[in-house]
Amino acid sequence: MKGLRKYLKKPWPYWLGGVLLGLINVALLSLIGMPWKVTQGLLFLESGISNYTILNIGIIVGSLVATLLASEFKIKKIKDRKQVITALAGGIMMGYGAKLASGCNIGAFFSAIPSFSLHGWFFGIFAFLGAGLGVKLIVRFVL
Amino acid sequence: MAVRKLDCLTELCPIPLLKAIQEFKTMDIGDILVIEADHSCVCTDVKKWAREKEYEVKSIEIGPGEWEIYIKKTR
Numbered sequence: 112m113k114g115l116r117k118y119l120k121k122p123w124p125y126w127l128g129g130v131l132l133g134l135i136n137v138a139l140l141s142l143i144g145m146p147w148k149v150t151q152g153l154l155f156l157e158s159g160i161s162n163y164t165i166l167n168i169g170i171i172v173g174s175l176v177a178t179l180l181a182s183e184f185k186i187k188k189i190k191d192r193k194q195v196i197t198a199l200a201g202g203i204m205m206g207y208g209a210k211l212a213s214g215c216n217i218g219a220f221f222s223a224i225p226s227f228s229l230h231g232w233f234f235g236i237f238a239f240l241g242a243g244l245g246v247k248l249i250v251r252f253v254l
Numbered sequence: 255m256a257v258r259k260l261d262c263l264t265e266l267c268p269i270p271l272l273k274a275i276q277e278f279k280t281m282d283i284g285d286i287l288v289i290e291a292d293h294s295c296v297c298t299d300v301k302k303w304a305r306e307k308e309y310e311v312k313s314i315e316i317g318p319g320e321w322e323i324y325i326k327k328t329r
Contacts (some may be wrong), residue, residue: 122298178319185292185319190264250272 119180134223139166146222150209197253255284262291263320270296271303274325281327289323295323 140146143162149170152163179185189195209215212234214223220238223231260277270291277287289300292329297313300323304311310326 122294182295183294183315183319185290185317187264194264246268246272249269250276253269254273254276 119177120182132221133225138224146218146226148218148222149213150206150215151218153206154210255286256275256282257286257288260287260289262289262296264272264292265296266293269329271299274300275303278325278327283327283329284329287325287327290320292313292320292322294319297323298310 125193136147147166148163149167152161152165155161156164175184196230207213209219212219213230214220214234216238219234220231223234258277260270260273263274265273270289270293274287274289281287281303289296291297301311301313304325309328311323313321313323316322
């Protein structure tokens with residue numbers, strides 16, 4: 112029981128998470144014939160529930176279950192006006208960026224590279240560059 | 255020997271670590287920094303950095319989903 116608790120509580124190593132995600136994505140592709148995408152499910156919400164919508168709901172329910180099992184569930188309070196504005200601005204920029212790049216980290220990177228699609232590598236290189244630039248901007252303007 | 259508190263509640267990675275690095279620059283040897291965080295990766299992130307820099311580091315979970323991380327500027 113103590114071993115199981117540790118397993119649910121402690122963060123898993125990155126390599127284990129990566130291997131599991133890869134295997135689950137292969138299973139998903141063979142089951143429904145489509146690789147994992149996130150923004151796709153948000154995009155066509157008005158036209159009804161698709162496989163991707165169910166996957167997105169699964170992500171939310173799954174992370175809730177994981178948090179409860181680790182007994183780390185907490186409702187986070189809004190700290191100040193600045194947090195609200197930066198969070199909303201970040202969300203809008205991410206959504207717009209995902210539409211421009213025709214996918215997010217999952218659809219345009221994680222699922223694209225195993226499908227031998229060139230745009231996945233392209234997305235990856237620029238996501239890394241963008242993340243580096245983002246950190247520089249945070250240090251300069253946000254901290 | 256001073257103790258400084260860094261409120262990183264609701265902040266996500268990498269903000270708490272970046273804040274800690276910035277705070278550490280202004281601290282003297284022997285000072286202790288206490289980081290309050292409620293994002294589980296913050297512990298992993300900050301501990302990794304502190305161990306690389308060979309600072310003493312310890313974390314406790316003070317409540318469900320809330321942690322305090324202590325780092326001592328040993329050198």
